[in-house]
Amino acid sequence: MDIHHDDAAVKGLDGLAAEVRRDLARLNHPPAAWTLPAEGPDGRPVLDVLVVGAGMCGQTAAFALLREGVANIRVIDRAPRGAEGPWGTFARMETLRSPKHLTGPDLGVPSLTFRAWFEAQHGAAGWRDLYKVPRLDWLRYLLFVRDAAGIPVESDTALARLWPAGGLIGAALDGPAGPETVHARKVVLACGRDGSGGRRMPGFAAAGTGRLFHASDPIDFARFRGGRLAVLGASASAVDNAAAALEAGVPDVTLFVRRPHFPQVNKSKWASFPGFLRGYAALDDRQRWAFTTFMMEEGTPPPHESVLRCTRHPGFRIRFGEGWTGVRAAPDGLVVETARGRYPVEAAVAAAGFEVDLVRRPELAAFRDAVLTWGERVPAAQAEAHPEAARFPYLGDGMQMLERVPGAAPDLARLHVFNWGVTMSHGALAGDIPGLGIGATRLAQALVRDLFVADADRHFARMQAHEDDELGPTGFFVPREARRR
Ligand SMILES: Cc1cc2nc3c(=O)[nH]c(=O)nc-3n(C[C@H](O)[C@H](O)[C@H](O)COP(=O)(O)OP(=O)(O)OC[C@H]3O[C@@H](n4cnc5c(N)ncnc54)[C@H](O)[C@@H]3O)c2cc1C
Numbered sequence: 001m002d003i004h005h006d007d008a009a010v011k012g013l014d015g016l017a018a019e020v021r022r023d024l025a026r027l028n029h030p031p032a033a034w035t036l037p038a039e040g041p042d043g044r045p046v047l048d049v050l051v052v053g054a055g056m057c058g059q060t061a062a063f064a065l066l067r068e069g070v071a072n073i074r075v076i077d078r079a080p081r082g083a084e085g086p087w088g089t090f091a092r093m094e095t096l097r098s099p100k101h102l103t104g105p106d107l108g109v110p111s112l113t114f115r116a117w118f119e120a121q122h123g124a125a126g127w128r129d130l131y132k133v134p135r136l137d138w139l140r141y142l143l144f145v146r147d148a149a150g151i152p153v154e155s156d157t158a159l160a161r162l163w164p165a166g167g168l169i170g171a172a173l174d175g176p177a178g179p180e181t182v183h184a185r186k187v188v189l190a191c192g193r194d195g196s197g198g199r200r201m202p203g204f205a206a207a208g209t210g211r212l213f214h215a216s217d218p219i220d221f222a223r224f225r226g227g228r229l230a231v232l233g234a235s236a237s238a239v240d241n242a243a244a245a246l247e248a249g250v251p252d253v254t255l256f257v258r259r260p261h262f263p264q265v266n267k268s269k270w271a272s273f274p275g276f277l278r279g280y281a282a283l284d285d286r287q288r289w290a291f292t293t294f295m296m297e298e299g300t301p302p303p304h305e306s307v308l309r310c311t312r313h314p315g316f317r318i319r320f321g322e323g324w325t326g327v328r329a330a331p332d333g334l335v336v337e338t339a340r341g342r343y344p345v346e347a348a349v350a351a352a353g354f355e356v357d358l359v360r361r362p363e364l365a366a367f368r369d370a371v372l373t374w375g376e377r378v379p380a381a382q383a384e385a386h387p388e389a390a391r392f393p394y395l396g397d398g399m400q401m402l403e404r405v406p407g408a409a410p411d412l413a414r415l416h417v418f419n420w421g422v423t424m425s426h427g428a429l430a431g432d433i434p435g436l437g438i439g440a441t442r443l444a445q446a447l448v449r450d451l452f453v454a455d456a457d458r459h460f461a462r463m464q465a466h467e468d469d470e471l472g473p474t475g476f477f478v479p480r481e482a483r484r485r
Helices: 007-026 056-067 114-129 135-148 236-247 274-282 285-298 304-311 362-370 380-385 387-391 420-426 433-454 456-465
Strands: 047-052 073-076 158-164 169-175 178-189 197-199 212-214 228-232 252-257 316-320 324-330 333-338 342-345 347-350 354-356 415-417
Touching (some): 047 056, 056 073, 228 236, 236 347, 274 285, 274 420, 274 433, 333 347, 415 433, 433 456
Parallel strands (some): 047 073, 047 178, 178 415, 212 347, 228 252, 252 316
Antiparallel strands (some): 169 178
């Protein structure tokens, strides 16, 4: 993806990249690497951290590690450069929901903020006049941060499988040079919303007809210009899919919403103040369960901008209180069934979101039965009442996975989650932008701690061997062999 627009923007961004280099140098970035080398079972050097996924969360986690002098890392993403995450792929909103001043991927470096990136191209007046962050600008900005901060991302490289490898984690990767096995002390799972489990897709009869889509599918809406489209859901994605269809010329789009009206209040927006973001993980299980299940139940209203994108089209309708009970194939389209009627349509989009169910991930098959989930930490009736929340992994203080049975899978805690799956345990520190900086910092600090503690004996030996000729230039320097206690 080309991150530049025009000559003035190119110049502005080149100048900003130089400013970033100056800022990072002033912060003594990168600090000296301090981790100790080790060999894997194959005789090859072991990675300190393998970061899987280089979307917003993975790249920020990697940046946080580099800021701490952990440079023996690899950061992989199965997507080509610029196609990481939703922004340039399946997201269909015009702007981000978040306010423009949000920070996070910058990790506190002013020249790496979105504002700095935008002002470098459009000036202070451009920033003042900007309403919200255009979707593709967010992607371009993330790529700028990656390049300017020197975050080494390997694109087109997928993680296929992880396994315990006697005090390490083995990982099967597949990249441009072919399959490869690596060993790492730690793995960060920054695989995104779908990487936290999978897409939620109701099992309707019309599956496989090429007319029933998930909202995150690539969809050529212009194909359905002649007819009707049905969209299921009340989320931002549901409404943005409806808007994209209307704007592509689909004349008749109906949104089917199970609830009697849209969710009205975005509780997670309320929960984006420092006290909540930093303090949530210190709450007991009962409190965390209460906060997050309440937020989940409340739902999130679609942004008003997205709704207005739809309502300006005369062919847009909403049917509240009418979820789908079935979708069947018909000779020239589909029939959407609800408790109240049957609706012939050309195509249908289920904006059913993503499910957190880490143990569903094929990459984690070797650990499937070992992972402790929230369902095992709360009373059975609670888990039954909130099955989605119950599937979230119950994570430790560094977002590491924990064993269901102590001692059964000692390498499990080498896997750290840094995607939506952290939300029950830590709050939204690895999903939405407001918590990202706090989350990446917490994760990196935990990794740094664990890497140091695991090698404490080797570090002790190094400390004993360490020499520093501080007094060399004076008359009081004593060589090692002549020193007395
Ligand atoms: C449509 C949409 C709009 C959103 N708008 C906002 C918003 O306005 N404000 C806000 O705060 N949040 C928003 N979010 C939420 C959140 O910010 C995004 O989901 C964001 O992309 C999360 O970043 P991530 O790094 O966790 O995941 P992603 O950006 O999805 O990145 C995960 C990466 O992992 C890679 N990956 C997965 N599995 C593997 C594997 N096995 N091997 C290698 N790579 C792998 C994927 O290719 C992907 O690039 C939005 C989300 C969506 C879906």
